[in-house]
Amino acid sequence: MAAYEGIIADLIEELGRLPGVGPKSAQRIAFHILAADPADVRRLAHVLTEVKSKVRFCEICGNVSEDAQCRICRDPRRDPAMLCVVEEAKDVVAIERTREFRGRYHVLGGAINPIDGVGPDDLRIRELMTRLADGAIQEIIIATDPNVEGEATATYLARMLRPMGLTISRLASGLPVGGDLEYADEITLGRAFEGRRSIDV
DSSP, X not given: OOSSOHHHHHHHHHHHTSTTOOHHHHHHHHHHHHHSOHHHHHHHHHHHHHHHHHOEEOTXXXXXXXXXXXXXXXXXXXXXXXXXXXXXXXXXXXXHHHTOOOSEEEEOSSXXXXXXXXXXXXXXXXXXXXXXXXXXXOEEEEOOOSSHHHHHHHHHHHHHHGGGTOEEEEOOOOOOTTOOGGGOOHHHHHHHHHTOOOOOX
C-alpha cells in the first residue's frame, strides 16, 4: 500500500518530476507547502502560472525573455562582432556572472546526444547560420559543456564554421581553483596540460 494517497500523492509525484528532485526531496517540499501560509502558496502558484504565460525565448539568440528580444540583444554596448555559443539559457547567466564577456550569445537549446535522439537538426544551428550570414560576427566562442555531448557539439560546430573564415575558439577547461591533482580525472588533467600558459614574472 502506498504511503500517501489522493492529492498529497499527486503533489509528491509532480514535484518528483522536477530535475534534481528525488522522492525524499519531493516529499519534503510537499510537506513544506502543506505547512506554509496559504498566501505564500498562492504567490508561488501565481508565479508559476505567470512564468509559463509571460516568459518566451528571444527571437535573436534564444535566451529567456519577457520581450521579443532579451536585454543582452537589445544592449547597444555589447560587441556585435563576438558571439558566444552556449547550450542552455542558464549558461548565459553563468558567463555573465564572470563579467569577462561583452559580446552577444546564441543559445542552442541543448547538445548533440544520439542516445537521447538529439541531433544537429534538433538544435538552433540553422538560426546560428542565419545570424552569421551578414558577416558582422567575426569571432565565435564555443562554450558547450565539457562532457561527451558538449564536445561532440563543439566539434560539429567547429567543422561547420571553419570554412567561413571566422575566428573560432573553445572555452578552456582544466583544474578548478582549490582542487588537488590527485582527484582530477585524466580528461581534466589532460586539458589542463593542453591549455597551459607561460608565467609572466
